[in-house]
Structures are given as structure tokens and as C-alpha cells.
Amino acid sequence: MVTKIERNKKEKENSLYTAAYDLFTTKGINETAISDIVKKAGVAKGTFYLYFKDKYDILDKIILNKSSHVLSEAIKETNEKSFEVFEDKLTYFIDYIIEYLKSDRLLLKLIYKNLSWGVFRRAYKDYKEIQEIYTMFEKGYEGSDVTREHMEKILFMVLELTGSVCYSSIIYNEPESIDEMKPILFETILKII
Amino acid sequence: MVTKIERNKKEKENSLYTAAYDLFTTKGINETAISDIVKKAGVAKGTFYLYFKDKYDILDKIILNKSSHVLSEAIKETNEKSFEVFEDKLTYFIDYIIEYLKSDRLLLKLIYKNLSWGVFRRAYKDYKEIQEIYTMFEKGYEGSDVTREHMEKILFMVLELTGSVCYSSIIYNEPESIDEMKPILFETILKII
Amino acid sequence: MVTKIERNKKEKENSLYTAAYDLFTTKGINETAISDIVKKAGVAKGTFYLYFKDKYDILDKIILNKSSHVLSEAIKETNEKSFEVFEDKLTYFIDYIIEYLKSDRLLLKLIYKNLSWGVFRRAYKDYKEIQEIYTMFEKGYEGSDVTREHMEKILFMVLELTGSVCYSSIIYNEPESIDEMKPILFETILKII
Amino acid sequence: MVTKIERNKKEKENSLYTAAYDLFTTKGINETAISDIVKKAGVAKGTFYLYFKDKYDILDKIILNKSSHVLSEAIKETNEKSFEVFEDKLTYFIDYIIEYLKSDRLLLKLIYKNLSWGVFRRAYKDYKEIQEIYTMFEKGYEGSDVTREHMEKILFMVLELTGSVCYSSIIYNEPESIDEMKPILFETILKII
DNA sequence: GATGAATGAGGCTTCATTCAT
DNA sequence: AATGAATGAAGCCTCATTCAT
Numbered sequence: 001m002v003t004k005i006e007r008n009k010k011e012k013e014n015s016l017y018t019a020a021y022d023l024f025t026t027k028g029i030n031e032t033a034i035s036d037i038v039k040k041a042g043v044a045k046g047t048f049y050l051y052f053k054d055k056y057d058i059l060d061k062i063i064l065n066k067s068s069h070v071l072s073e074a075i076k077e078t079n080e081k082s083f084e085v086f087e088d089k090l091t092y093f094i095d096y097i098i099e100y101l102k103s104d105r106l107l108l109k110l111i112y113k114n115l116s117w118g119v120f121r122r123a124y125k126d127y128k129e130i131q132e133i134y135t136m137f138e139k140g141y142e143g144s145d146v147t148r149e150h151m152e153k154i155l156f157m158v159l160e161l162t163g164s165v166c167y168s169s170i171i172y173n174e175p176e177s178i179d180e181m182k183p184i185l186f187e188t189i190l191k192i193i
Numbered sequence: 194m195v196t197k198i199e200r201n202k203k204e205k206e207n208s209l210y211t212a213a214y215d216l217f218t219t220k221g222i223n224e225t226a227i228s229d230i231v232k233k234a235g236v237a238k239g240t241f242y243l244y245f246k247d248k249y250d251i252l253d254k255i256i257l258n259k260s261s262h263v264l265s266e267a268i269k270e271t272n273e274k275s276f277e278v279f280e281d282k283l284t285y286f287i288d289y290i291i292e293y294l295k296s297d298r299l300l301l302k303l304i305y306k307n308l309s310w311g312v313f314r315r316a317y318k319d320y321k322e323i324q325e326i327y328t329m330f331e332k333g334y335e336g337s338d339v340t341r342e343h344m345e346k347i348l349f350m351v352l353e354l355t356g357s358v359c360y361s362s363i364i365y366n367e368p369e370s371i372d373e374m375k376p377i378l379f380e381t382i383l384k385i386i
Numbered sequence: 387m388v389t390k391i392e393r394n395k396k397e398k399e400n401s402l403y404t405a406a407y408d409l410f411t412t413k414g415i416n417e418t419a420i421s422d423i424v425k426k427a428g429v430a431k432g433t434f435y436l437y438f439k440d441k442y443d444i445l446d447k448i449i450l451n452k453s454s455h456v457l458s459e460a461i462k463e464t465n466e467k468s469f470e471v472f473e474d475k476l477t478y479f480i481d482y483i484i485e486y487l488k489s490d491r492l493l494l495k496l497i498y499k500n501l502s503w504g505v506f507r508r509a510y511k512d513y514k515e516i517q518e519i520y521t522m523f524e525k526g527y528e529g530s531d532v533t534r535e536h537m538e539k540i541l542f543m544v545l546e547l548t549g550s551v552c553y554s555s556i557i558y559n560e561p562e563s564i565d566e567m568k569p570i571l572f573e574t575i576l577k578i579i
Numbered sequence: 580m581v582t583k584i585e586r587n588k589k590e591k592e593n594s595l596y597t598a599a600y601d602l603f604t605t606k607g608i609n610e611t612a613i614s615d616i617v618k619k620a621g622v623a624k625g626t627f628y629l630y631f632k633d634k635y636d637i638l639d640k641i642i643l644n645k646s647s648h649v650l651s652e653a654i655k656e657t658n659e660k661s662f663e664v665f666e667d668k669l670t671y672f673i674d675y676i677i678e679y680l681k682s683d684r685l686l687l688k689l690i691y692k693n694l695s696w697g698v699f700r701r702a703y704k705d706y707k708e709i710q711e712i713y714t715m716f717e718k719g720y721e722g723s724d725v726t727r728e729h730m731e732k733i734l735f736m737v738l739e740l741t742g743s744v745c746y747s748s749i750i751y752n753e754p755e756s757i758d759e760m761k762p763i764l765f766e767t768i769l770k771i772i
Numbered sequence: 773g774a775t776g777a778a779t780g781a782g783g784c785t786t787c788a789t790t791c792a793t
Numbered sequence: 794a795a796t797g798a799a800t801g802a803a804g805c806c807t808c809a810t811t812c813a814t
Contacts (some may be wrong), residue, residue, distance in 0.1 A: 027339045030223070096206065113343070121367070150377070151370075153368055153369065153377050154377070155383075156361075156367075157354065157358065157377075157378070160354065160357035160358060160361065161350060161353065161354050161357070162304035163357070164350075164356070164357050165350065165353060168353065174314070175345055175348075175349045176342075176346065181346065184343070184346050184350075185350070188347075188350055188385050189384055191384040192381050192385070
């Protein structure tokens with residue numbers, strides 16, 4: 001049974017998460033003070049320390065949450081469609097991520113290259129959907145003589161490249177806008193796999 | 194003629210650069226205060242403000258310097274050798290960068306995602322050698338029907354991928370050590386170009 | 387009859403005493419927070435305030451307890467032996483205190499300047515054994531023309547001197563170790579009485 | 580040459596000492612915040628940290644200063660008089676200390692049993708007058724077969740006893756007022772030496 | 773009686789920046 | 794040009810105490 005107190009606690013924690021996320025993305029991490037977060041969340045300063053060790057504790061947790069969420073959504077959406085070939089499926093998956101990040105530049109700026117292997121690995125155990133990214137890849141290489149280790153490295157490079165390109169093109173339009181980069185990115189990814 | 198005073202000024206500026214670089218790489222950027230920098234540089238606090246606007250001013254300049262230096266060294270070394278095919282030349286160039294960063298993890302950590310197109314572009318005008326990276330690529334694509342714009346994007350992706358893989362594998366050994374990642378990275382790059 | 391509830395209460399109070407004592411002696415008084423005490427005692431924060439007003443309330447009670455205990459043990463042990471002359475008896479009594487404090491430096495540090503007349507007086511009514519210290523002295527001066535007031539002052543000085551010497555020599559080895567100070571301390575006390 | 584800046588610095592440091600001393604003696608150490616000290620001293624908060632590490636740094640320095648000052652004054656005054664016998668000289672010396680502490684109960688409370696061997700030793704090298712306390716004692720024992728070590732322990736006990744009695748009787752009137760304790764204290768000291 | 777989440781005042785300390793010398 | 798003492802805003806974090814459950 002979830003008591004009133006427990007519900008209340010969860011609410012406080014969530015309001016801290018939301019407030020911190022908003023401030024981190026709009027003002028920046030260095031420019032956000034804990035006093036800003038608690039003011040926005042509508043709780044007392046001490047309350048922050050009941051739930052988080054310090055600013056970087058809540059930041060890490062937010063990044064893990066958000067990053068996993070993106071990937072998790074992407075694979076869920078992908079699995080709901082049906083594709084004839086692996087290449088199409090992967091393209092759809094990557095495209096979903098790109099569009100997600102395109103629509104939320106602040107999120108992209110925050111999680112930046114944290115959409116990386118580290119997060120990926122850490123999220124693996126907690127998010128069933130993340131495991132399905134592996135499964136998707138495995139199925140794609142079924143029948144070939146590519147080892148699992150090799151496959152994992154390819155997946156790693158695909159995600160790293162995607163992250164890098166997104167960051168540079170979405171945030172800075174460098175070397176071009178993401179829409180202009182997309183075709184060549186997909187082309188490249190298909191060459192890689 | 195360079196007067197004694199001018200030499201003195203340059204010396205002070207350089208000692209500030211050196212001190213800041215050492216502290217940024219060993220203690221971290223956030224953890225380095227201007228008072229730390231001036232103490233290490235052996236100059237007065239006020240002197241710092243004669244040369245730099247604030248901590249991020251000196252940081253930006255350091256990153257630009259160091260990043261350009263890496264690329265500049267890499268292309269210089271590459272041009273001193275002679276290669277039969279473009280693929281070998283590019284591999285040598287990338288390998289030089291990797292080895293450089295491998296031998297200086299602190300530098301890698303600092304310039305990290307800054308070894309990017311932004312820096313690359315900014316450094317273009319000031320460093321003759323950087324322009325030669327373009328030249329190398331142009332020669333590589335001579336005769337093909339690849340446009341300059343397309344070529345530039347490929348170069349961009351090659352460098353982004355290299356940077357990402359270096360960071361993850363050198364700093365965190367994720368997904369594997371850089372030496373184990375190298376073969377597949379080269380293989381991938383050759384697929385891309 | 388002692389009900390289960392009453393036993394439970396006493397247990398809680400005792401665990402608070404024990405926890406507080408451990409923390410005061412190991413971490414220091416200023417460095418010990420009430421939250422530390424309750425955590426160690428395994429009770430809730432609010433519970434502390436059911437038994438004690440604040441940190442200094444429990445501290446005072448601990449000091450009174452522990453100090454009285456030392457004196458009480460000392461006189462009990464002394465009375466169990468038989469001595470021909472008062473001087474031997476007093477020496478044994480003082481020596482017992484010294485050895486006790488020697489074996490528990492943390493206790494000494496805590497009660498230090500509190501092993502004083504104030505505590506002594508306050509403990510008088512509650513501890514039958516403390517009254518026996520007086521009795522011992524009274525018997526020692528039986529037959530002489532020393533007034534009770536005078537005798538009390540001498541006892542006071544003997545205990546103050548003992549406390550001071552113990553603190554300085556046991557904690558800091560100043561001016562010498564307690565074992566090297568003992569002969570001269572006894573010699574001095576015998577001169578005083 | 581003492582520049583204006585140096586004079587200014589010394590003034591600031593002194594005003595911090597004075598303010599801290601006043602607050603420590605009137606409000607108590609635990610109840611005095613650094614913000615109180617700087618407010619009273621009329622300097623900025625940061626200035627405090629230019630001169631002292633923290634509250635306990637300035638406290639230690641104050642205690643050493645004040646304690647040494649008491650002893651130093653006492654021996655100076657004593658040496659200005661002429662006494663026929665050592666006993667009279669020592670009595671005068673101790674009496675001076677007592678009267679000093681009697682007239683400044685707040686100081687006594689602060690330096691408390693810090694008027695002890697530790698401080699005494701530390702002050703030895705810096706205060707010429709402190710060395711003269713030794714000299715006074717040495718002259719007193721001239722001709723006897725008491726070793727220097729033995730003599731030092733006696734001096735130690737005399738000072739410890741004096742300090743303890745002063746504290747208890749001046750601050751708490753326990754077991755009697757200092758004026759009523761004085762005769763028996765002197766009597767006791769003369770027995771000890 | 774017991775709990776422990778929540779509070780928010782208040783302490784400590786750092787540090788970018790200024791400015792008289 | 795160079796200095797470094799002084800500033801005080803601003804951040805971090807602790808902790809005694811309360812009170813609804």
C-alpha cells in the first residue's frame with residue numbers, strides 16, 4: 001500500500017527533478033544554484049539534501065533518466081512498426097532519435113555526448129527496451145559471421161556518430177543543418193554496418 | 194625589435210597559459226580558481242585581468258591552441274611521409290592523432306568534444322597546416338564526382354567519429370581499449386570515405 | 387511491577403546514552419549532531435526530544451554519571467581493603483582513580499575539568515559511595531583540630547590537583563608521562579593533607 | 580620602513596583580535612560566529628580569512644597571547660620588588676596572577692585550564708619573562724639537591740593547582756570564594772615546594 | 773509513545789573583481 | 794604595467810526542532 005506520506009515524498013522528489021531539469025536546460029548547469037532549484041520546486045533547502053547528495057547527483061540521475069528515455073522510446077516505436085530489412089529498421093530507429101533531439105535542443109545540449117556507451121551500459125539492466133536495441137542488432141547480423149563483440153563495437157560507433165552529428169548540426173548548424181546532414185549520415189551508417 | 198618589456202609581458206602571459214593548462218587538466222575546470230592560476234604562475238591577481246577577461250577566456254584560448262596544435266602536428270608529420278594511396282595517408286594521419294591523444298589523456302579530457310568542427314573552422318584561417326588537411330582530402334577525391342560540400346561533411350564525420358571513439362576508449366576503456374578499437378575504427382573510416 | 391513498555395522506554399534511553407557517549411568521546415562534542423546520536427542509537431529523531439532537552443542536557447547527565455561512577459568505584463574498592471594508616475588508604479584511592487583514567491583516555495578527555503567540586507557536590511546526595519569519601523577523610527582527621535570546612539578544602543585541592551595532573555600527563559605527556567608523575571604527585575598529596 | 584599598507588593590515592588584524600576576544604568572552608565561543616566577529620571589527624567577511632584559518636585559529640592565538648601576557652606581567656611585577664626569601668617571592672607571584680584573574684573573570688573563563696604546561700612551554704621561547712619564572716624557581720632551589728626535572732614538575736603542579744583553584748572559586752565560588760581559598764592555597768603551595 | 777519528513781535559519785567558506793599604491 | 798589587500802555577494806551544507814501520522 002502506498003501511504004499518503006510516500007506519495008508526498010515522491011511528489012517532492014519529482015518537483016525537484018522537474019525544477020532542476022528546467023533550470024539546467026535553460027540557465028545552464030554552472031549557473032544553477034541549489035537555492036534556485038528548491039525555490040522553483042517550492043520546497044525548503046534542506047529538503048533537497050534529503051533526496052540528493054549535491055547538484056551533480058541530481059544531474060547524473062536526470063541525464064541517465066532522460067537518455068534512457070530517448071532510447072527507450074525510440075526502440076519501442078521502432079518495434080511497433082514492421083520492416084522488411086534490418087537497414088530500414090535501423091534507419092527508422094536512428095531517425096526517431098534524431099527527430100526527438102531536434103524537437104528538444106535543450107535536452108540534447110544537456111545530455112550531449114552522454115548519450116554514450118557509458119549511459120547505454122548502465123541503462124541496460126534497468127530498461128528492458130534498451131536490451132531490445134541489442135536484440136534488433138543481433139537479428140540484423142543473424143546468419144553472418146560477425147561476432148557479438150564486433151557487432152557491439154559497430155553499434156557503439158553508430159550511436160557515437162549519431163550523437164556527435166546531432167550535437168554539432170542541431171546546436172551549431174555545423175557543418176550544416178541536421179536536415180542536410182541526415183542523408184549523408186544515414187548513408188554513412190549503412191556503410192558502417 | 195622586441196624590447197625587454199615586451200618580452201617580459203609575453204613571459205607573464207605564457208606562465209599564465211601554462212599554469213592554467215596544468216590546473217585545468219589536473220584539477221578540472223570548475224575546480225580551478227583564478228587565484229590558483231596566478232599563484233602557480235607566480236604573478237599577482239590583478240595581472241590576470243590585464244591579459245584575460247575571465248576563466249573561460251583563457252580556457253577557450255587554450256583549447257583552440259592545443260586542438261590546433263594536435264591537428265597541425267598530425268598533418269605536418271603526415272606530409273613529411275609519402276604514401277601511394279589516399280587511404281594510407283588518411284590512416285596515418287588519424288593514427289597520429291590517436292597516438293598523440295593516447296599519450297596525453299589529460300589533454301584529451303580537456304579538449305574532448307572541442308576537437309570538433311567549430312574549432313576546426315576557427316583554426317582554419319590561422320593555421321596553414323590545417324588548410325592542408327583540406328588539401329589532402331581534396332587530392333584524395335580528385336577525379337571523383339564528389340562535391341566539395343559532400344567531401345567536407347565526410348571529413349567532418351571522420352573527425353567526429355575519431356574524437357568520440359578516442360574519448361570513450363582512451364578515458365573509459367569503453368567499449369574496449371583504444372588499441373582494440375583501432376582496427377575497427379580504421380575499417381569503418383575506410384568504409385566512410 | 388516493571389511493564390514491558392517501561393522496559394522498552396528504559397532501553398531506548400540507554401541506547402541514546404550509549405550512542406551519545408561513544409560519539410562524544412570519539413568524534414568530540416561539537417562534532418556530534420543529534421542526528422548522529424539517534425542514528426547510532428537506532429531510534430527516531432523525535433524520540434531524542436522525549437528524553438532530553440538538547441545535546442547539552444544529555445552531555446551533562448553523561449558526565450555526572452561517568453564521573454560519579456569513577457569515584458564510586460574507587461571508594462568501593464578502597465573500602466574493601468584494609469589499611470593501617472589514612473595515608474595509605476588515600477594513596478590507594480587516588481591510585482585507583484589514576485589507573486582508571488589511564489585505561490580510558492577518552493573518558494578522561496570528556497569529563498576532564500568536570501571531575502570537579504561541582505559534580506562532586508551534585509553527586510553527593512545520589513551516590514552513597516561518594517559520601518563515603520567524606521567519611522574516609524573525616525576518619526583520617528579524627529582527633530586533629532582540623533575543622534570540617536578546612537578538611538573539605540583540602541579534599542577539594544587533592545582532587546583538583548589529581549585531575550589536572552592526570553589530564554596533562556595522560557593526554558599530552560606533559561610535563562612527563564603519568565607513571566613518571568605519580569611518585570611526585572603522591573608525595574605532594576601527602577604533604578598537602 | 581613600515582608602509583601605510585602594512586600599518587593598515589596590522590590595524591585590521593588587531594581589530595579582528597579585539598572583536599573576537601570581546602565576543603568569545605561575553606557570548607561564548609560556540610555562540611560566536613565569524614560573521615559576528617567581522618561585523619564588530621568593521622571589516623568584510625573575506626578579510627577574516629586573509630588572516631586566520633577559522634574560528635579556532637584565532638581562538639588559539641588569542642589564548643596563547645593572553646595567557647602569556649598574564650604570566651609575563653606577573654613575573655615582571657615580581658622582579659621589580661625585592662624579597663628576602665623565595666617563599667615570599669613565589670607567594671607574591673601567585674598572588675599577582677590570582678588578583679589579575681579575579682579582576683577579569685571573562686579572561687579566566689576563556690583561558691581556563693589553558694594556563695597550563697602546554698601554553699607555558701610554547702610561550703617559553705617567545706617570552707623572555709616566562710623564562711624568568713624558571714630562573715626564579717632555580718634560584719629558589721639553589722644549593723638544594725633537587726634536580727632540575729624535579730623542580731620543573733613542582734612548578735608544574737603549583738601552576739596547575741593555582742589554575743584549578745582559581746577557576747573553581749572565582750567562577751563558581753566552589754568550594755568557597757577565592758579570598759577564602761587564598762590562605763589555604765598559599766599554605767598548600769608552601770608545603771609543596 | 774514513537775516516528776522521520778520537512779523546515780529554513782544560519783553557519784562556513786570561496787572567489788571574481790576592484791582599486792589604491 | 795603590476796601588485797595584492799580588501800571586498801561582499803553568493804554558494805554550499807548542516808542541523809536543531811517541529812508536527813502530522
